[in-house]
Amino acid sequence: MPRKLPALTADNHSFWQGGRNGELLIHRCEACKRYFHPPSPICPTCTSFEVAPQRVSGKGVIASFTINHQPWTPELAAPFVIAIVELQEQKDLRFVTNIEDTPPEQVHIGMKVRVRFQQEDDVWLPLFVKD
Amino acid sequence: MHDRQYEKDVAITGIGQSEVGRPSTLSGMRLTLDACLEAINDAGLRKEDIDGIACWPGDNNNGDSFSPVGPLALKNALGLEVNWFGGGYEGPGPLTGLINGAMAIASGMCRHVLVFRTITESSTRQHNKQASALSNKTLGRDSSFAWQWYTPFNVLSAANLMAIYAQRHFHDYGTTSEQLAQIALTCRRNAQRNPKAIYRSPMSMDDYMQSRMISTPLRMFDCDVHCDASTAIILSRRDVAKDCRNPPIRIEAIGAALNQPWSWDQISLTEGAAFDVGRMMWSRTDLKPKDVGSAQLYDGFSILTMIWLEALGLCPKGESGRFVEGGQRIALDGELPINTNGGQLSGGRTHGLGYVHEACLQLWNKAEGRQIADHQVAVTAAGGGPLGGSLLLVRD
Numbered sequence: 389m390p391r392k393l394p395a396l397t398a399d400n401h402s403f404w405q406g407g408r409n410g411e412l413l414i415h416r417c418e419a420c421k422r423y424f425h426p427p428s429p430i431c432p433t434c435t436s437f438e439v440a441p442q443r444v445s446g447k448g449v450i451a452s453f454t455i456n457h458q459p460w461t462p463e464l465a466a467p468f469v470i471a472i473v474e475l476q477e478q479k480d481l482r483f484v485t486n487i488e489d490t491p492p493e494q495v496h497i498g499m500k501v502r503v504r505f506q507q508e509d510d511v512w513l514p515l516f517v518k519d
Numbered sequence: 520m521h522d523r524q525y526e527k528d529v530a531i532t533g534i535g536q537s538e539v540g541r542p543s544t545l546s547g548m549r550l551t552l553d554a555c556l557e558a559i560n561d562a563g564l565r566k567e568d569i570d571g572i573a574c575w576p577g578d579n580n581n582g583d584s585f586s587p588v589g590p591l592a593l594k595n596a597l598g599l600e601v602n603w604f605g606g607g608y609e610g611p612g613p614l615t616g617l618i619n620g621a622m623a624i625a626s627g628m629c630r631h632v633l634v635f636r637t638i639t640e641s642s643t644r645q646h647n648k649q650a651s652a653l654s655n656k657t658l659g660r661d662s663s664f665a666w667q668w669y670t671p672f673n674v675l676s677a678a679n680l681m682a683i684y685a686q687r688h689f690h691d692y693g694t695t696s697e698q699l700a701q702i703a704l705t706c707r708r709n710a711q712r713n714p715k716a717i718y719r720s721p722m723s724m725d726d727y728m729q730s731r732m733i734s735t736p737l738r739m740f741d742c743d744v745h746c747d748a749s750t751a752i753i754l755s756r757r758d759v760a761k762d763c764r765n766p767p768i769r770i771e772a773i774g775a776a777l778n779q780p781w782s783w784d785q786i787s788l789t790e791g792a793a794f795d796v797g798r799m800m801w802s803r804t805d806l807k808p809k810d811v812g813s814a815q816l817y818d819g820f821s822i823l824t825m826i827w828l829e830a831l832g833l834c835p836k837g838e839s840g841r842f843v844e845g846g847q848r849i850a851l852d853g854e855l856p857i858n859t860n861g862g863q864l865s866g867g868r869t870h871g872l873g874y875v876h877e878a879c880l881q882l883w884n885k886a887e888g889r890q891i892a893d894h895q896v897a898v899t900a901a902g903g904g905p906l907g908g909s910l911l912l913v914r915d
């Protein structure tokens with residue numbers, strides 16, 4: 389399906405392009421060791437600038453989801469799943485994504501998923517499939 | 520604790536609202552002028568008395584239908600001479616104009632602030648079916664602060680994010696579609712008594728359950744109805760408010776807190792900003808939830824009304840489904856009437872100030888065919904996800 393892609397910046401490109409090497413990169417603070425998302429030059433917990441993208445497992449669970457039925461554009465006629473996936477590395481470390489390759493009616497909260505990247509132009513979208 | 524509760528220096532003295540069209544043939548500016556002049560007149564003031572203007576979200580997208588008229592355009596149209604004016608999206612949700620206007624008065628800059636909100640999404644949708652709050656404003660690549668994290672995954676409407684919150688509410692608390700339906704059914708029943716409401720035909724549970732699924736578990740009737748309308752509220756300094764035409768409606772307490780990230784997916788999925796807002800509001804008053812006689816709670820999506828019921832302590836956390844079940848408690852003659860004009864679900868998506876307008880009508884006993892029992896305390900709240908603000912209103 390068609391997608392509007394993000395503008396890449398110095399702060400966000402690691403997240404959107406890590407998939408080039410098959411890596412899900414999430415910012416982590418060296419000082420307090422916490423991951424955070426979206427990426428930023430400073431840790432929102434301890435305000436340390438010692439932050440950098442770090443590879444994570446790409447595994448997590450579905451925190452919540454919805455099956456979209458409304459064809460907002462003609463190309464989005466078929467139902468698809470939008471979910472918030474929580475990564476296994478840290479409680480509440482999560483982001484919006486799509487669940488692919490699973491019949492929508494089988495998707496549920498708590499379902500284990502793993503990342504699968506989909507390249508669109510110079511962006512590698514971190515989508516998820518059933519693990 | 521707070522040393523000084525600024526909102527207690529401020530009262531609502533007048534209200535106004537244009538026609539609520541679907542669509543309206545009037546321009547956004549004409550709708551705005553109709554609402555504002557009605558409000559000024561309702562307060563018993565002249566335009567020369569207005570010395571401040573506040574608006575959310577202002578003309579922040581070059582006049583698009585989500586907010587086609589901002590304070591600058593209104594100031595010029597009415598020839599207002601002001602000490603302070605302001606508008607903008609980046610505040611605590613659709614009640615931001617009132618919250619900022621109250622601060623302008625409490626700080627001593629203004630005596631009477633004109634607060635307004637205009638929306639023309641209905642007429643725009645005649646030729647652009649995607650026109651909405653969230654139809655992405657960025658051209659080409661998405662560089663927006665928040666939406667770049669969602670649009671690549673085809674989140675093209677707020678409905679998807681609200682549906683994600685609803686799904687989690689269903690999962691955590693056992694909330695059901697039949698319970699959620701009571702928000703839509705209650706609004707529809709109330710709208711039948713409001714001549715200005717958009718949807719006034721009866722709706723049954725069957726009608727609700729058979730309505731088109733938009734984004735599970737939200738159906739079409741869980742989503743508000745676009746309209747063209749403007750609403751205006753006059754805020755006055757409390758000591759001069761007593762000279763106005765209406766009995767002043769005091770702002771007893773404001774909720775505007777956000778103690779979490781401003782984000783639709785990093786924020787609590789079951790609390791949003793609403794619980795932060797509710798805690799702040801009740802910390803600034805001796806009144807309690809049991810004192811509330813009517814609640815006008817944001818229903819851009821039905822699940823948000825449920826979250827506000829819990830966040831404002833009107834029912835226990837997680838209990839909103841059971842609280843609204845059957846609809847009796849929240850009916851016009853129930854223990855806590857909600858969205859008495861039909862809300863945004865059936866009344867029309869006036870987007871924020873409509874709740875305050877209705878709360879005032881009810882407090883002044885001017886709501887005619889939908890008037891509820893006489894009461895002195897009303898609560899209004901608006902927003903979803905990271906957007907949230909609330910006002911506790913008292914007519915002495």
Ligand SMILES: [Zn+2]
Binds near residue numbers: 432435
């Ligand atoms: Zn840190």
